[in-house]
Amino acid sequence: MEHIVIIGNGISGVTAARHIRKLSDKKITIISSETEHFFSRTALMYVYMGHMKFEHLKPYEDWFWKKNRIELQQGFVKTIDVKSKTLHFTEGFTMTYDKLVITTGSKPNKFGWKGEDLNGVQGLYSKQDLENLEIYAPNNKTCRHAVIVGGGLIGIELAEMLNSRNIPVTFLVRESSFWNGVLPQSESEMLNKHIKNHHIDLRLSSNLKEIISDQNGKVKSIIIQETGEEISCDFVGLTTGVSPNIDFIKESEIETKKGVLVNRFLETSIPDIYAIGDCAEQREAIGNRPVIEAVWYTGRMMGETLAQTLCGNKLEYKPGHWFNSAKFFDIEYQTYGWVFPEPKENHAHFHWIHQDDSKCITMEYNTITNEFLGINTFGIRMRHEVFDTWLSEKQNIDYVISHLEAANFDPEFYKHFEKDIQASFKKTLQTI
Template identity: 75%
Template sequence: MEHIVIIGNGISGVTAARHIRKNSDKRITIVSTETAYFFSRTALMYIYMGHMKFEHTQPYENWFWKKNKIELKQGFVSEVDTKNKVLQFSNKETLSFDKLIIATGSKPNKFGWPGQDLDGVMGMYHKQDLQNLEKFAPNNKACNRAVIVGGGLIGIELAEMLRSRNIPVTFLVRESSFWNGVLPAQESEMINKHIKDHHIDLRLGTNLKEIKADDKGRVKSIVIEETGEEIPCNVVGLTAGVSPNIDFLKSSNIELGRGVKVNRFLETNIPDIFAIGDCAEQHEAIGRRRNIEAVWYTGRMMGETLAQTICGNKTAYKPGHWFNSAKFLDIEYQTYGWVFSEKGKAENEIYFQWQHPKDYKCITISFDKNSRKFIGINTFGIRMRHEIFDKWLTENQSIEHVLEHLADANFDPEFYKLHEGEIVAKFNKENNTNIQSKKKSWKRIFSKA
């Protein structure tokens, strides 16, 4: 019986295993060093905040794996012998395979800061990070201040977690505005203000120089690069991005870049060895996407796609239109298609922006100034329907069509105030057009579903 071994029990690896089992009777083994069973990594923050227990983050009961004949093995893979198709473990055990799927995810970036490995320094990616957070920051008595280094989505989540226990937070962001490599200036500045409104000490244009230790080897303070200011703290969160978790492959003959190099079929340069999820790096980016995408839903899609190939139906990875969602404290964020920061603007692409005068709500829509084709939208504080924007992007609809039917995409509850009329009126005024905003029509929304 062909033996499929999967290294990594995150969303990518587990999805691949489930879909291989649906379509075959192959032997499947999932190898993991982090936890015995799969859990939802994105839910870790809600455990610390008291909204969930760890068992609530496990989508499958413990008996699920045995019932579905998916073997689980805990251990750290130290080397992959591609010639003999054998995994070497750190405890000297071995495991042979016929096909290997590398789905080892990401690890937090570290940039060689003095003190970065002290007790009290952590990321917020693994279950062990959550355990460390409970150990070093159980409350505001044990932790008088936390410093977060890095202004991405994980950083803002960690800030929210710590503030939920009334722990003071200083947030070091090296950019001049929060996430301004991704968001247009108006949106980034709105998030800056929202962070400060939550009593978070946001330091823009600020870099970490070093982390200092007390006489017990625990964090006692950090020093800022630009000014030399020393900030006392008990916890340092390193959230300056992630990188593929592939160190154990560096002695193998698997082709590596920043991640494991793969083609459109998620194949490496070695026959019968594949890579999916955060650790996979496309030789050539798909459209405007990045070569490496550390996103939950793309990992799931890669797992589903590769399972088809493993089971004899060779299938290329086609992620479709870009979308993503996140939450900046109280502000929900969604993006569909492509809206870049000012630095990333492409030729002929222009933006239309609307912002609520008092509330934390805004949208940015990008479109081609010549063809009028809708390219993408960012929305903050207004929930929008994924399937509607996916359809409009597929149909290459115009900016005028999108604005005319924008109410159909609104997913806010029934009694929320709608702003489509204001949005369209602003566009008409700025562009000398006469678009009529149609009211929400459930018939239109679902007639072509």
């Protein structure tokens, strides 16, 4: 019986295993060094905030794996011998495979800062990170002040988590405005205000120079590069992005760059070895998508696609139109299609913002053809399937503006602001 081994039990690997089982009777083994059972990584923050318990993060009961004949192996793969198709574990045992799926996810970036490995300094990615947060930042008595380094989605999540326990936070963001490498200026500036309104000490254009230790090997302060200011703190969150977790692969014959290189069929340079999820890097970008997609839903899609290939129906990975979602404290964010920080050539932005400065939309469209190209929404929940259809149909911007009600989860909101949005769009056209 063919043995398929999956290294990593995140959304990509588990989705692949589930769909392989639906399609076949192959032997399946999932290897994990983090936890015995799969959990929803994106919901870790809600455990710390008291909304959930860790067991609520497990989508499947513990008996699910045995019932579905998916074997679970705890251990850390040290090396891969591609010639003998053998995995060597740090624990001393080995395992052979017929087909191998590498789905080892990401690891938080570190940039060689002095003190980055001190106690009380960590990222926010793993279950172990969650457990360490309870040690070093359980409340505002043990942790009188926290510093977060890095202004991405994980950084804002960690700020919200600490804020929920009334721990004062200083937020170092190297950019001149929050997330302005992704968002148009108006949206980025709205988030700057929103973060500050939640009593976060937001420091823009600020880089970390070093982390200072106390006499016990624990963080006691940080130094800001630009000003030399020292800020006392009991906890430092390093949220400067993530990188593919592939250190153990770099000594093998599997071709890598930042991630494990794969083609459109998610095949690596070695026959019978595949890579999916955050650790996979496309040899050629798919449209405007990054070659490494550290996004939950694309990991799931890769798992579903690869399962078909492994079960005899070779399938190309086609992720479709880009979309993503996140939350900035109490403002929900969604994006469909492409809205760039600055409009591309022959493109323009239509931007509407509500007077309360917490709801807005930005659309990008082609000024020559009027084709609708993408939308960002803040504080307004939209329907994915509607925008997916409009993008496939290449609808024009006028059509989208006049039919927004069809895409809105909250029709009452749309009716209330319909005239304002349409008047704003008409005014935008008159000034182009």
